[in-house]
Amino acid sequence: MAKERIPDWLNSSLWSTTPSVDDRLHRFSLSPTTTTTTAAAAVSEPIVQPTVPVSPPAAASRPQYTVTSQKYEFRDPIDKNSNNNSNDNDQNASPSGVSPDDISRQAQLLAELSKKVVNFRELRRIASQGIPDGAGIRSTVWKLLLGYLPPDRLQWSSELAKKRSEYKQFKEELLMNPTEITRKLEKSAVDDHSKSESSGLLSRSQVTHGEHPLSLGESSIWNQFFQDTEIIEQIDRDVKRTHPDMQFFSGDLPLAKSNQAAAEADSFFCFVELLSGFRDHFCKQLDNSTVGIRSTISRLSQFLKEHDEELWRHLEITTKVNPQFYAFRWITLLLTQEFNFADSLHIWDTLLSDPEGPLETLLRVCCAMLILVRRRLLAGDFTSNLKLLQNYPSSNISHLLYVANKLRSQASN
Amino acid sequence: MAHRVDHEYDYLFKIVLIGDSGVGKSNILSRFTRNEFCLESKSTIGVEFATRTVQVEGKTVKAQIWDTAGQERYRAITSAYYRGAVGALLVYDITKRQTFDNVQRWLRELRDHADSNIVLMMAGNKSDLNHLRSVSEEDGHAVAEKEGLSFLETSALEATNIEKAFQTILNEIYHIVSKKALAAQEAAASASIPGQGTTINVGDESGNTKTACCST
Numbered sequence: 001m002a003k004e005r006i007p008d009w010l011n012s013s014l015w016s017t018t019p020s021v022d023d024r025l026h027r028f029s030l031s032p033t034t035t036t037t038t039a040a041a042a043v044s045e046p047i048v049q050p051t052v053p054v055s056p057p058a059a060a061s062r063p064q065y066t067v068t069s070q071k072y073e074f075r076d077p078i079d080k081n082s083n084n085n086s087n088d089n090d091q092n093a094s095p096s097g098v099s100p101d102d103i104s105r106q107a108q109l110l111a112e113l114s115k116k117v118v119n120f121r122e123l124r125r126i127a128s129q130g131i132p133d134g135a136g137i138r139s140t141v142w143k144l145l146l147g148y149l150p151p152d153r154l155q156w157s158s159e160l161a162k163k164r165s166e167y168k169q170f171k172e173e174l175l176m177n178p179t180e181i182t183r184k185l186e187k188s189a190v191d192d193h194s195k196s197e198s199s200g201l202l203s204r205s206q207v208t209h210g211e212h213p214l215s216l217g218e219s220s221i222w223n224q225f226f227q228d229t230e231i232i233e234q235i236d237r238d239v240k241r242t243h244p245d246m247q248f249f250s251g252d253l254p255l256a257k258s259n260q261a262a263a264e265a266d267s268f269f270c271f272v273e274l275l276s277g278f279r280d281h282f283c284k285q286l287d288n289s290t291v292g293i294r295s296t297i298s299r300l301s302q303f304l305k306e307h308d309e310e311l312w313r314h315l316e317i318t319t320k321v322n323p324q325f326y327a328f329r330w331i332t333l334l335l336t337q338e339f340n341f342a343d344s345l346h347i348w349d350t351l352l353s354d355p356e357g358p359l360e361t362l363l364r365v366c367c368a369m370l371i372l373v374r375r376r377l378l379a380g381d382f383t384s385n386l387k388l389l390q391n392y393p394s395s396n397i398s399h400l401l402y403v404a405n406k407l408r409s410q411a412s413n
Numbered sequence: 414m415a416h417r418v419d420h421e422y423d424y425l426f427k428i429v430l431i432g433d434s435g436v437g438k439s440n441i442l443s444r445f446t447r448n449e450f451c452l453e454s455k456s457t458i459g460v461e462f463a464t465r466t467v468q469v470e471g472k473t474v475k476a477q478i479w480d481t482a483g484q485e486r487y488r489a490i491t492s493a494y495y496r497g498a499v500g501a502l503l504v505y506d507i508t509k510r511q512t513f514d515n516v517q518r519w520l521r522e523l524r525d526h527a528d529s530n531i532v533l534m535m536a537g538n539k540s541d542l543n544h545l546r547s548v549s550e551e552d553g554h555a556v557a558e559k560e561g562l563s564f565l566e567t568s569a570l571e572a573t574n575i576e577k578a579f580q581t582i583l584n585e586i587y588h589i590v591s592k593k594a595l596a597a598q599e600a601a602a603s604a605s606i607p608g609q610g611t612t613i614n615v616g617d618e619s620g621n622t623k624t625a626c627c628s629t
Contacts, residue, residue: 234484237435241453282486322493328459337455383477386462 102132109137118144118151127353130346130398138345143266145352146273160266167265178225243341277358281332296359297327303367307407311374319382326389330366334358338369338392346397356408368404369395422466422475426586427497428579429527431519432504433512434483437538440569441504442480445579450570457482460494467580469587476583495526499590500534500582507537507566508545513552520560532585534563536578541568 108126112118123144131138143149148163149156214222275282286292301323305312315321329337334351336344347365354361369392370377377385430438439457443449446463461480466473481494503519505512516535523531537553550566557564563581567574 234434238456242455244453284486324493325460325462333458337458383462383464387464390461 102130102134105129106132106134106137109141113137113140113153116153118153120144120151121355124353124355128350130401131349133342133345138349139266142348142352143270146270148266148269148273160262163269164262164265167268168261178221181221246341274352274358278332278334293328293332294324296331296363297323300327300331300363300366303363303407304370307367308371308374311370311377314378315370315385319380319385321382321385321389325386327366329390330369331362334362335365339394339397343394343397347401350401350404361404364404364407365400367407368400372400372403421473423472424469424474424587424590425477426474426499426583427477427479428500428502428582429479429481429494429498430502430504431481431523432483433506433509433515433519436483436504436506436509436512437569438483438504439480441502441536441538441567441575441578442478444569444572444575446478448572450572452570456484467583469580469583472587474583474587476579478579492526495523495528498527498531499586500532501527502578502582503533503535503562504538504567505535505548506539507548507553508539508542510547513537513548513556516556530589532582532589533560534565534578534582535560536574537564537566538569540566540573541571 105126109123109131112123112126123141127141127145131141140149144151150159280286280289280291281293281296283292287294289295301312301316304315316323335347339347350365351358351361370389372395373388373393376388380388430442432438434456439454439461440450442461442463443451443454446465457480459482462477463480464475464477466475468474479494479498501523503516503523505516507513523533535553535557537548537550553564553566556562563585565574565578565581567578569575
């Protein structure tokens with residue numbers, strides 16, 4: 001029930017919808033100070049690599065991966081210990097055995113990742129069939145697919161180091177304690193005061209306009225601080241209760257602090273990249289626009305009508321199931337609440353690697369979900385259909401993605 | 414089981430659950446419809462939906478309950494939630510004063526979107542956490558009286574008053590609906606138009622109504 005407004009940071013250039021490789025270097029800038037430093041860095045760094053091979057940076061900071069007969073490992077280019085991290089996640093994600101298909105795809109991905117310059121078309125093609133869980137390569141592939149890592153492998157470690165320090169700087173600037181901010185303000189006020197009128201016996205520090213913990217002023221630092229705290233608490237609560245069965249989300253990770261800091265920074269930038277294509281769904285002001293959530297839900301409905309008019313008619317006309325009642329969650333959460341975690345990862349492999357982009361792919365997958373249960377839907381009434389779609393049955397994800405892919409072929413033919 | 418088309422009820426009443434995020438709406442729903450409680454239930458996104466069939470004064474009433482998201486952003490489709498709703502359960506958390514203060518905002522939202530005759534009940538949930546209480550039961554009663562709502566303190570965790578809350582709403586709705594039906598019938602009879610067949614048995618008080626098991 002908060003007020004309707006778009007926070008300023010949402011309008012940052014950070015969220016620009018179509019990332020191009022060249023502006024990726026300096027688009028993550030929030031404050032004037034970081035803008036100038038990164039822009040300067042971008043200018044001083046040649047973007048095109050010289051044709052003469054240059055010697056790589058320190059050997060220790062190069063991407064490392066080892067391929068043995070049984071076990072594949074792909075390590076964080078910066079932190080040699082980070083493979084613990086990805087292995088933990090992957091064990092959580094899939095305890096099941098590895099299929100021969102997975103092993104061959106894993107080998108192909110590892111081969112692709114070990115090239116000097118990653119071929120994105122190839123990477124997308126292989127990854128769209130699902131990234132095997134075993135080798136801890138998903139974190140690297142997703143970083144590439146989201147454009148967080150550049151295709152040139154030699155730039156990875158410097159790029160990651162830069163982003164991680166940038167993130168650290170964001171945190172220091174944006175999460176400053178109000179006491180520190182007011183102290184700074186007071187200090188400058190006192191300085192001004194003592195310069196202009198040094199005749200008084202006792203100098204007094206003035207309380208800066210409304211900058212005290214009880215201030216209710218809209219722009220008050222303290223008020224903002226309390227609002228932020230409330231949001232952080234809400235996020236914390238939701239993260240913990242979203243997958244309470246998984247250690248990763250329950251809070252205490254047995255990870256080294258440095259790994260955690262790096263993972264946090266990486267996740268932040270990857271999240272920004274991901275959301276750049278979906279942010280409009282989260283702006284209430286855009287709900288009735290052509291880019292808002294309602295319009296996307298209508299597109300899904302239209303898409304279903306094109307591919308299976310009988311089902312569409314039964315759902316929306318006969319049983320009057322408003323697609324908003326199920327598709328709102330499907331679309332805003334990118335299907336993460338409809339399937340278990342391992343299955344969600346598999347779907348996301350496809351969402352992130354499809355050349356048509358995550359949104360188009362998502363709509364195809366949603367449409368395929370409806371078509372796969374069409375027999376039950378056609379036999380159902382409002383209640384049973386809505387219950388079915390709000391509690392989608394666990395499915396063979398490979399088959400679901402196969403059907404979704406078929407919908408594309410039909411559309412383009 | 415879920416895809417069986419059923420018409421085995423006399424009345425279908427739509428009820429919405431509203432209130433701030435985290436007050437326990439989803440658990441009230443799962444307690445009433447499935448007799449389940451989950452301490453870490455996921456945040457509701459958009460709307461969730463469940464049904465239960467109960468007996469009200471000898472009639473089979475199917476309660477269609479819409480659990481709506483408490484978080485502002487996930488209420489994008491508000492007007493659709495309220496369309497056709499004949500009852501609402503407005504929930505706050507007795508351990509969080511803010512959720513009680515926001516009752517007024519929810520009442521405003523109801524006035525804006527719901528039918529003006531909607532049957533309203535307020536529930537102060539989490540009564541099992543009495544040691545953390547920050548809203549007294551008297552305060553709850555006072556607001557309920559001022560706004561003309563029925564009121565109960567509930568605990569989805571301990572299953573306290575959950576049945577009673579829904580039963581109260583459903584009874585009240587039933588009375589309004591049957592009175593209307595009776596009036597319509599009398600009007601029809603006095604205009605000497607042949608009756609259309611809906612016989613409402615008002616006098617049937619026999620046997621205290623017992624709650625039937627879950628539907629579907």
